[in-house]
Amino acid sequence: MPGLNTTSTADISFMLLIFFLVTSSMDTDWGLPRQLPPPDDLTKEEELVVKQRNALCLKLNANNQLTCNDEPMAIDDLSKRVEDFVANTADDPTLPELSVREVHLLGRCKVSDRHVIIVEVSPKATYDSYFQMQNAVVAGYNHLRNELALKQFQHPYAQCNAEQRDAIALVYPQRISEQALEEKGGESS
Numbered sequence: 001m002p003g004l005n006t007t008s009t010a011d012i013s014f015m016l017l018i019f020f021l022v023t024s025s026m027d028t029d030w031g032l033p034r035q036l037p038p039p040d041d042l043t044k045e046e047e048l049v050v051k052q053r054n055a056l057c058l059k060l061n062a063n064n065q066l067t068c069n070d071e072p073m074a075i076d077d078l079s080k081r082v083e084d085f086v087a088n089t090a091d092d093p094t095l096p097e098l099s100v101r102e103v104h105l106l107g108r109c110k111v112s113d114r115h116v117i118i119v120e121v122s123p124k125a126t127y128d129s130y131f132q133m134q135n136a137v138v139a140g141y142n143h144l145r146n147e148l149a150l151k152q153f154q155h156p157y158a159q160c161n162a163e164q165r166d167a168i169a170l171v172y173p174q175r176i177s178e179q180a181l182e183e184k185g186g187e188s189s
Contacts, residue, residue, distance in 0.1 A: 051097070053093070053095060053096060054096045054116060055118055056118065057069050057118045058118065058119045059121075060119075060120070060130060062122040062124035064125055066129075066133060068081055076136075078133065078136035079139040079143065081140070082140030082141065085115065085117075086140065087112065096112060096115035097114045098112055098114075099113055099114065103167050103170050104163070104166075106152060110171075113173055115175060116175045117137060119133070119179075120178075120179055121181055137176065145169070145172055146158075148171060149164065149168055
Protein backbone atom coordinates (compact mmCIF):
# COMPACT_ATOMS: atom_id res chain seq x y z
CA MET A 1 0.00 0.00 0.00
CA PRO A 2 1.62 3.31 -1.09
CA GLY A 3 2.02 6.05 1.59
CA LEU A 4 0.39 9.49 1.37
CA ASN A 5 2.91 12.24 0.60
CA THR A 6 2.37 14.95 3.29
CA THR A 7 5.54 16.97 2.86
CA SER A 8 3.75 20.08 1.53
CA THR A 9 0.91 20.00 4.11
CA ALA A 10 2.83 22.18 6.58
CA ASP A 11 3.61 24.74 3.86
CA ILE A 12 -0.03 24.90 2.77
CA SER A 13 -1.22 25.26 6.37
CA PHE A 14 1.27 28.06 6.97
CA MET A 15 0.17 29.89 3.80
CA LEU A 16 -3.52 29.57 4.76
CA LEU A 17 -2.74 30.90 8.24
CA ILE A 18 -0.94 33.92 6.77
CA PHE A 19 -3.80 34.49 4.31
CA PHE A 20 -6.47 34.51 7.04
CA LEU A 21 -4.41 36.74 9.34
CA VAL A 22 -3.87 39.28 6.58
CA THR A 23 -7.45 39.32 5.27
CA SER A 24 -9.35 39.27 8.56
CA SER A 25 -10.17 42.53 10.30
CA MET A 26 -9.30 42.96 13.95
CA ASP A 27 -10.97 46.20 14.97
CA THR A 28 -10.73 46.60 18.71
CA ASP A 29 -11.65 50.23 19.34
CA TRP A 30 -12.51 50.21 23.01
CA GLY A 31 -12.48 53.07 25.47
CA LEU A 32 -13.26 56.73 25.11
CA PRO A 33 -12.28 58.85 22.12
CA ARG A 34 -10.28 61.72 23.60
CA GLN A 35 -7.57 63.97 22.29
CA LEU A 36 -4.66 63.80 24.67
CA PRO A 37 -2.55 66.85 25.48
CA PRO A 38 0.90 67.12 23.91
CA PRO A 39 3.88 65.64 25.79
CA ASP A 40 5.00 67.52 28.91
CA ASP A 41 8.20 68.88 27.41
CA LEU A 42 6.24 70.77 24.74
CA THR A 43 3.66 72.37 27.01
CA LYS A 44 3.90 75.17 29.46
CA GLU A 45 1.71 74.83 32.47
CA GLU A 46 -0.44 77.85 32.99
CA GLU A 47 -3.04 78.23 35.63
CA LEU A 48 -6.47 78.96 34.30
CA VAL A 49 -8.86 80.77 36.57
CA VAL A 50 -12.44 79.72 35.91
CA LYS A 51 -15.39 81.62 37.33
CA GLN A 52 -17.68 79.50 39.50
CA ARG A 53 -20.60 80.00 37.13
CA ASN A 54 -18.54 78.60 34.22
CA ALA A 55 -17.64 75.33 35.98
CA LEU A 56 -19.73 72.19 36.34
CA CYS A 57 -18.03 69.92 38.89
CA LEU A 58 -18.77 66.21 38.58
CA LYS A 59 -17.43 63.82 41.20
CA LEU A 60 -17.58 60.04 41.12
CA ASN A 61 -16.55 58.56 44.47
CA ALA A 62 -15.29 55.11 45.43
CA ASN A 63 -18.89 53.95 46.01
CA ASN A 64 -19.79 54.92 42.42
CA GLN A 65 -21.98 57.78 43.62
CA LEU A 66 -22.14 60.78 41.31
CA THR A 67 -22.42 64.35 42.54
CA CYS A 68 -22.90 67.43 40.42
CA ASN A 69 -21.75 70.64 42.13
CA ASP A 70 -21.80 68.68 45.42
CA GLU A 71 -25.43 67.58 44.96
CA PRO A 72 -26.24 63.87 44.42
CA MET A 73 -27.30 63.07 40.87
CA ALA A 74 -28.35 59.98 38.93
CA ILE A 75 -26.28 59.20 35.85
CA ASP A 76 -29.53 59.08 33.84
CA ASP A 77 -30.09 62.81 34.56
CA LEU A 78 -26.54 63.88 33.73
CA SER A 79 -26.83 64.37 29.96
CA LYS A 80 -29.79 66.75 30.39
CA ARG A 81 -27.86 68.66 33.07
CA VAL A 82 -24.86 68.99 30.74
CA GLU A 83 -27.10 70.22 27.92
CA ASP A 84 -28.72 72.89 30.12
CA PHE A 85 -25.33 73.94 31.50
CA VAL A 86 -23.52 74.22 28.16
CA ALA A 87 -26.36 75.78 26.14
CA ASN A 88 -27.60 78.31 28.75
CA THR A 89 -30.44 79.23 26.41
CA ALA A 90 -32.12 81.53 28.94
CA ASP A 91 -28.84 83.40 29.61
CA ASP A 92 -29.11 82.45 33.29
CA PRO A 93 -26.53 84.31 35.43
CA THR A 94 -25.79 81.09 37.36
CA LEU A 95 -24.85 79.23 34.16
CA PRO A 96 -21.82 79.83 31.90
CA GLU A 97 -21.25 83.12 30.17
CA LEU A 98 -21.93 83.17 26.44
CA SER A 99 -19.90 85.11 23.88
CA VAL A 100 -21.20 86.54 20.63
CA ARG A 101 -18.85 85.49 17.85
CA GLU A 102 -18.74 85.33 14.08
CA VAL A 103 -18.74 81.63 13.16
CA HIS A 104 -18.08 80.49 9.60
CA LEU A 105 -21.27 79.09 7.99
CA LEU A 106 -23.40 80.18 10.97
CA GLY A 107 -22.85 83.94 11.12
CA ARG A 108 -23.01 85.84 14.41
CA CYS A 109 -24.20 83.58 17.18
CA LYS A 110 -23.91 82.97 20.89
CA VAL A 111 -21.01 80.65 21.64
CA SER A 112 -20.52 78.62 24.81
CA ASP A 113 -16.74 78.95 24.91
CA ARG A 114 -16.12 79.74 28.56
CA HIS A 115 -17.60 76.69 30.25
CA VAL A 116 -15.62 73.75 31.59
CA ILE A 117 -16.81 70.43 32.96
CA ILE A 118 -14.51 69.32 35.75
CA VAL A 119 -14.57 65.57 36.29
CA GLU A 120 -13.04 64.12 39.44
CA VAL A 121 -13.03 60.34 39.73
CA SER A 122 -11.90 58.17 42.60
CA PRO A 123 -9.35 55.56 41.53
CA LYS A 124 -11.55 53.03 43.38
CA ALA A 125 -14.63 53.76 41.26
CA THR A 126 -15.57 51.05 38.77
CA TYR A 127 -14.77 51.50 35.11
CA ASP A 128 -18.43 50.84 34.25
CA SER A 129 -19.59 53.80 36.36
CA TYR A 130 -16.87 56.02 34.90
CA PHE A 131 -17.77 54.94 31.38
CA GLN A 132 -21.50 55.60 31.95
CA MET A 133 -20.71 59.05 33.34
CA GLN A 134 -18.48 59.88 30.35
CA ASN A 135 -21.13 58.60 27.92
CA ALA A 136 -23.76 60.79 29.59
CA VAL A 137 -21.54 63.88 29.29
CA VAL A 138 -20.78 63.18 25.62
CA ALA A 139 -24.47 62.44 24.95
CA GLY A 140 -25.32 65.93 26.23
CA TYR A 141 -22.84 67.54 23.84
CA ASN A 142 -23.97 65.31 20.96
CA HIS A 143 -27.62 66.24 21.49
CA LEU A 144 -26.81 69.97 21.44
CA ARG A 145 -24.67 69.60 18.33
CA ASN A 146 -27.31 67.48 16.60
CA GLU A 147 -30.05 70.03 17.31
CA LEU A 148 -27.90 72.85 15.92
CA ALA A 149 -27.07 70.81 12.81
CA LEU A 150 -30.75 70.08 12.19
CA LYS A 151 -31.64 73.74 12.67
CA GLN A 152 -28.84 75.21 10.53
CA PHE A 153 -28.14 72.52 7.91
CA GLN A 154 -31.39 70.47 7.90
CA HIS A 155 -29.60 67.18 8.56
CA PRO A 156 -28.16 65.45 11.63
CA TYR A 157 -24.67 66.17 12.94
CA ALA A 158 -23.48 62.73 11.82
CA GLN A 159 -24.20 63.69 8.19
CA CYS A 160 -22.38 67.04 8.37
CA ASN A 161 -19.22 67.55 6.40
CA ALA A 162 -15.97 68.49 8.16
CA GLU A 163 -16.50 72.24 7.68
CA GLN A 164 -20.01 72.10 9.18
CA ARG A 165 -18.80 69.98 12.11
CA ASP A 166 -16.02 72.47 12.84
CA ALA A 167 -18.53 75.34 12.85
CA ILE A 168 -20.83 73.48 15.24
CA ALA A 169 -17.89 72.53 17.47
CA LEU A 170 -17.03 76.24 17.79
CA VAL A 171 -20.52 76.94 19.13
CA TYR A 172 -20.48 73.97 21.54
CA PRO A 173 -16.83 73.09 22.21
CA GLN A 174 -16.27 70.00 24.32
CA ARG A 175 -14.32 71.28 27.33
CA ILE A 176 -13.68 68.58 29.90
CA SER A 177 -11.00 68.59 32.59
CA GLU A 178 -10.28 65.30 34.37
CA GLN A 179 -8.38 64.52 37.54
CA ALA A 180 -8.26 61.92 40.26
CA LEU A 181 -10.50 62.52 43.25
CA GLU A 182 -8.34 63.25 46.29
CA GLU A 183 -8.88 60.93 49.22
CA LYS A 184 -9.68 62.38 52.62
CA GLY A 185 -8.85 60.42 55.74
CA GLY A 186 -8.27 57.15 53.91
CA GLU A 187 -11.61 57.24 52.08
CA SER A 188 -12.63 58.86 48.84
CA SER A 189 -15.34 61.44 49.21
